[in-house]
Amino acid sequence: MFYITKEVTFDAAHNLTSYHGKCEKLHGHTYRLQVTIKGEPDEEGMVIDFAELKKVIKEKILDKLDHSYINDLIPQPTAEYIARWIFDELEPLVKTDKRKLFEIVLWETPTSFVRYRKE
Ligand SMILES: Nc1nc2c(c(=O)[nH]1)N=C([C@H](O)[C@H](O)COP(=O)(O)OP(=O)(O)OP(=O)(O)O)CN2
Numbered sequence: 565m566f567y568i569t570k571e572v573t574f575d576a577a578h579n580l581t582s583y584h585g586k587c588e589k590l591h592g593h594t595y596r597l598q599v600t601i602k603g604e605p606d607e608e609g610m611v612i613d614f615a616e617l618k619k620v621i622k623e624k625i626l627d628k629l630d631h632s633y634i635n636d637l638i639p640q641p642t643a644e645y646i647a648r649w650i651f652d653e654l655e656p657l658v659k660t661d662k663r664k665l666f667e668i669v670l671w672e673t674p675t676s677f678v679r680y681r682k683e
C-alpha cells in the first residue's frame with residue numbers, strides 16, 4: 565500500500581466565535597496543509613499524479629480559502645473543523661476503485677496541527 569502526500573500553504577483570517585480567549589478576536593494564520601491519498605499504483609505507476617492532486621487542491625481548497633475570511637464558509641473555524649471541511653471537499657474528487665483520501669493534516673501555527681481521518 566502506498567501513501568502519497570501533497571503539501572501547500574495558504575493565508576487566511578478567522579475568529580472563533582464560540583470561544584473565550586484571544587482567538588475570539590479577528591486574526592490570521594499561514595496554514596500548512598498536507599493531503600494524503602492511500603492506494604495502489606495504476607498502469608502508469610502512480611497512485612495519483614502529483615500534478616492532478618495539486619490541481620484539485622487548488623480548485624477545491626486554495627481558490628476558496630486563500631486570503632479569505634474562513635468564517636464565511638465554516639461557522640466555527642477551528643483547525644479541527646477546517647480539516648474536516650477540506651476532507652469533505654476533496655474526498656469525492658480523488659476516490660477511484662484503486663485509491664481514496666486517507667488523511668488531512670492542517671498546521672495552524674508552526675507548533676499546532678490537527679490530523680483528520682474518516683474512521
Ligand atoms: N484545539 C484547538 N485549539 C485552538 C485552536 C484550534 O483551532 N483548535 N485555535 C486557536 C487559535 O485560533 C490559534 O491557533 C491561536 O493559537 P495560539 O495558541 O495563540 O497560537 P500561538 O501563536 O501562541 O502559537 P505557538 O506556535 O504556540 O506560538 C487556539 N486553540
Ligand SMILES: [Zn+2]
Nearest residue numbers: 578587591593
Ligand atoms: Zn486562529
